[in-house]
Amino acid sequence: MLDTYQTIASSGEACHTEKRSRFLAFAHHVTTVDEAKAIIASYRKKYFDARHVCYAYTLGYDSSITRQNDDGEPSGSAGKPIGGQLRSANVTNAIVLVVRYFGGVKLGTGGLAVAYKTAAAEALASAIIEERIIMKHFIISAPYAEADIAMRYVRDTGAQISRREYTATDVILNISVRLSDENILRSRLTNILSLRFIDKDSPA
Numbered sequence: 001m002l003d004t005y006q007t008i009a010s011s012g013e014a015c016h017t018e019k020r021s022r023f024l025a026f027a028h029h030v031t032t033v034d035e036a037k038a039i040i041a042s043y044r045k046k047y048f049d050a051r052h053v054c055y056a057y058t059l060g061y062d063s064s065i066t067r068q069n070d071d072g073e074p075s076g077s078a079g080k081p082i083g084g085q086l087r088s089a090n091v092t093n094a095i096v097l098v099v100r101y102f103g104g105v106k107l108g109t110g111g112l113a114v115a116y117k118t119a120a121a122e123a124l125a126s127a128i129i130e131e132r133i134i135m136k137h138f139i140i141s142a143p144y145a146e147a148d149i150a151m152r153y154v155r156d157t158g159a160q161i162s163r164r165e166y167t168a169t170d171v172i173l174n175i176s177v178r179l180s181d182e183n184i185l186r187s188r189l190t191n192i193l194s195l196r197f198i199d200k201d202s203p204a
Helices: 033-046 079-088 108-126 144-156 179-190
Strands: 004-010 012-018 021-029 052-059 065-069 094-101 128-133 135-143 160-166 170-178 196-203
Touching (some): 004 021, 012 108, 021 108, 033 065, 065 079, 079 094, 079 108, 135 179, 144 160, 144 170, 144 179
Antiparallel strands (some): 012 021, 021 094
């Protein structure tokens, strides 16, 4: 089971010039749509005098969310090639923005696509890419008499207990486990009949 993904650990940037047009490219780590929108807004504010601020981003360890924007360039000439470079680099939870300053010479749709592709690729090449483990999170509740057994199962699977809470009768454990080990751990915990799963799991 695939349980790792690649993302940007340290931002990258590049400047590409094509027929006097300048393409300033920036690659960043993002984890939510709101975070991506905030970065886009900040670049449009910073480079308010630029002709275009185009971008593409992908979110989720399985790249389930993708967006791309040409920002006034001919359709498919900017956002699509930028997104293509994100896929080529095999990164997710990442955004690449390319700011264009028009140099007075029209590049044509094909020329624009190549320029945006090149700028995006150079920004990603200058970023630090790292592999991360996909973790799943869930919460269990076990009576005090069974808590030690539950915690042993968690440790034996290599999972982590991120938080513990104590009630009058139970120990509540917040657990983080590697995706490939999740089913094994859940199966073992299910053997403790008095144990309850009290929260749905969610990906890191």
